[in-house]
Amino acid sequence: MTNLLCPPSTYPHHSVPLARRYTKEHEWVSVDGAVGTVGISDYAQQALGDVVFVELPEVGKEVEKGSQVAAVESVKAASDIYAPVTGKVVEANEELAKNPTWINESPYEKGWICKIQLSNPAEFETLLNEESYKVHVEESAH
Amino acid sequence: MLTYRRKLLAASSLHSRYSRACVSEVVARWTRALKTSAAVAAASQSSEAVNQAFQPACATSASPPSPWDRLNLDDAATRAPIAYKYIPHLPYHTGLKLQEALVQRRVAMMDEAEKSATSGQKDLNIGQGPSSRLPIDVILLLQHDPVYTGGRRIRGASSASEGLRLRELTGADYHETLRGGQLTYHGPGQLVGYPILALTTKGGYGYSEEMRKMGRLPVRCYVSLLEHMMINVAARYGIPASVTQNTGVWVPGKSRVTELKDENKIGAIGIHLTHNVTSHGFALNCTTDLSYFDQIIACGLPDKGATSIAVETPIWKDYQSLLPNGTTPGEVFVEAVVPVVVDEMEKVLARKLVNLDASDDSAWKTGRSAADLESIEESFEDIRDLIQRTLY
Numbered sequence: 001m002t003n004l005l006c007p008p009s010t011y012p013h014h015s016v017p018l019a020r021r022y023t024k025e026h027e028w029v030s031v032d033g034a035v036g037t038v039g040i041s042d043y044a045q046q047a048l049g050d051v052v053f054v055e056l057p058e059v060g061k062e063v064e065k066g067s068q069v070a071a072v073e074s075v076k077a078a079s080d081i082y083a084p085v086t087g088k089v090v091e092a093n094e095e096l097a098k099n100p101t102w103i104n105e106s107p108y109e110k111g112w113i114c115k116i117q118l119s120n121p122a123e124f125e126t127l128l129n130e131e132s133y134k135v136h137v138e139e140s141a142h
Numbered sequence: 143m144l145t146y147r148r149k150l151l152a153a154s155s156l157h158s159r160y161s162r163a164c165v166s167e168v169v170a171r172w173t174r175a176l177k178t179s180a181a182v183a184a185a186s187q188s189s190e191a192v193n194q195a196f197q198p199a200c201a202t203s204a205s206p207p208s209p210w211d212r213l214n215l216d217d218a219a220t221r222a223p224i225a226y227k228y229i230p231h232l233p234y235h236t237g238l239k240l241q242e243a244l245v246q247r248r249v250a251m252m253d254e255a256e257k258s259a260t261s262g263q264k265d266l267n268i269g270q271g272p273s274s275r276l277p278i279d280v281i282l283l284l285q286h287d288p289v290y291t292g293g294r295r296i297r298g299a300s301s302a303s304e305g306l307r308l309r310e311l312t313g314a315d316y317h318e319t320l321r322g323g324q325l326t327y328h329g330p331g332q333l334v335g336y337p338i339l340a341l342t343t344k345g346g347y348g349y350s351e352e353m354r355k356m357g358r359l360p361v362r363c364y365v366s367l368l369e370h371m372m373i374n375v376a377a378r379y380g381i382p383a384s385v386t387q388n389t390g391v392w393v394p395g396k397s398r399v400t401e402l403k404d405e406n407k408i409g410a411i412g413i414h415l416t417h418n419v420t421s422h423g424f425a426l427n428c429t430t431d432l433s434y435f436d437q438i439i440a441c442g443l444p445d446k447g448a449t450s451i452a453v454e455t456p457i458w459k460d461y462q463s464l465l466p467n468g469t470t471p472g473e474v475f476v477e478a479v480v481p482v483v484v485d486e487m488e489k490v491l492a493r494k495l496v497n498l499d500a501s502d503d504s505a506w507k508t509g510r511s512a513a514d515l516e517s518i519e520e521s522f523e524d525i526r527d528l529i530q531r532t533l534y
Binding site: 025046047048049052053055071073074075076077078079080082 | 293294295320321322323360361362364411412413414416417418
C-alpha cells in the first residue's frame with residue numbers, strides 16, 4: 001500500500017511491517033521467524049551514489065557476523081558489505097543483480113540483498129534499533 | 143545524486159574554459175623555465191637535475207573552482223599528515239600484497255579508536271602505549287610492469303579467457319581484482335596511486351572540520367576528489383582535462399585509433415572499500431605506451447580512447463631532448479610528475495603529504511607539538527617497516 005504523498009523511499013517506515021536493526025557500518029536486517037533479510041541503509045546508499053553492480057553471496061554460504069557477505073559498486077568504487085548476523089545464506093536477491101539501482105531507489109524493500117538463516121537469533125537484539133541507529137548517523141554527521 | 147553530478151559537470155565545463163584560455167600561458171611559462179633550467183640540467187646530465195628543473199608552475203590565477211576549494215590547506219598543520227612512498231617499479235601482485243597489509247593495519251587502528259571511544263576515552267587521536275600510534279594514512283605512488291587488470295564486475299570465466307588472449311597478444315600479465323571498474327591497463331610511464339585512507343572520522347584523525355561535518359567522506363565524494371586532483375595536475379601541464387558523465391578524467395580530441403572518439407581518457411579510477419578504508423586508486427597516463435589500450439575496451443566504453451601527458455603537450459619532447467642517452471625517459475618523466483601529484487593531492491585532501499624516504503624535511507613539521515611529532519615519526523617507522531617486510 002504505497003501512499004502517494006509519502007513514497008517509500010522517503011518514509012520507509014510506512015510500508016515496512018517488520019522492525020529493522022542496524023550495524024554501525026550501515027547494514028540493516030529484519031527478522032521473520034529465524035530468517036533475517038539483509039540490505040544497506042538509506043544513509044549508506046546516499047554515501048555510495050548510483051549503484052551499478054551488486055555482488056551477491058552464494059546460497060548455502062556460512063557467514064559470521066561482521067564477515068564480508070556481498071559487495072556493491074558505485075562510480076568505480078566497490079564497497080564490501082558485511083553480514084549483520086551469523087548464519088547461512090538461504091536466498092540471494094537475483095532480481096537485484098539485474099536491477100542494481102534498486103539499492104538507491106528502494107534500499108529497504110526491493111533493494112534487499114540476501115536472506116540469512118540466523119544461527120544465533122539473540123545477535124539480532126544486540127544490533128542498533130531504529131532510534132540508536134538514527135543517533136549513530138547523526139553523530140557521525142556532526 | 144543527479145544534482146550532484148550536474149553540479150560537477152557545470153564545474154568541469156567552467157574548468158575547461160579556464161584551462162583552454164591558459165594553455166598558451168602555461169606553455170610559455172614552461173618554455174621560459176626550461177630555457178633557464180636546461181643549462182643546469184645539461185651541465186649535470188642527471189635525470190634528477192632535469193626533473194627538478196621540470197616542475198610546472200602552480201596555476202594559481204587560472205585555478206578552476208572545485209568542490210574542494212572550501213578546504214583550507216593553511217590548516218593542514220593541525221591535521222595528521224599522510225605518509226607517501228614512491229616505488230619506481232612494482233610487480234602487480236606485490237602491489238596487491240602491499241595494499242592488503244596497509245589496509246589491515248588501517249582497519250585495525252580504526253577498531254582500536256572505536257574501542258577507546260566506547261571505553262570513554264575522549265581523545266581518539268593519541269592513546270597510550272605502544273599500540274596506540276597515530277592512525278596515519280598512506281599513499282603509494284608507483285609504476286607497474288605491463289599488466290591488464292579486471293575489476294570486480296567482470297571476474298569469472300570470461301575474464302580468464304580475456305586474460306589469456308591479452309597475454310598471448312601483448313605479453314602483458316593479467317590479474318582479477320576486487321576494485322570497482324572494468325578492464326584497464328597499467329605499465330611503465332603511467333603514474334599509479336594507491337591511497338590507503340580511512341574515509342571516516344571514526345579513528346580518521348586529521349580530517350578537516352568540513353569533513354567532520356560530513357561525518358565521513360562519502361565514497362562518491364572521494365572519487366570526485368581524485369578526479370579533481372588529476373584535472374589539476376593536467377592543468378599544470380596546460381592540458382584541458384575535465385570530468386564527463388563517465389567516471390575518470392578526459393581530454394577532448396580525436397582519438398588516435400578512430401575518428402569517432404571525441405574524448406580520450408588521461409586518468410582512470412578504480413576503488414575498493416574495506417570497512418571504509420580505501421585501496422586501489424588512480425592511474426594517470428604520463429608517457430604510457432598507449433598501444434596497450436588498443437587491445438581492450440577500456441572501462442567498458444567502446445567509443446572512447448586513451449591519451450597521456452606526453453601526447454597532449456609538446457613539453458614532453460623538450461624533456462626527452464634534455465636527458466642523456468641510455469636512460470629510459472618515459473619512466474623517468476613519471477618521477478617528475480610525482481611532486482606535482484603530491485602537491486595537488488595535498489590541496490584536495492587539505493593534508494600535508496610527507497615522503498617516507500625524506501621525512502627529515504622540516505616543511506611539514508611547523509605548527510605541530512613535540513609529542514605529536516614523536517608519535518607521527520613512530521607511525522612513519524611502523525609503516526616503513528611494514529612496507530620493507532612486504533616488499534623484500
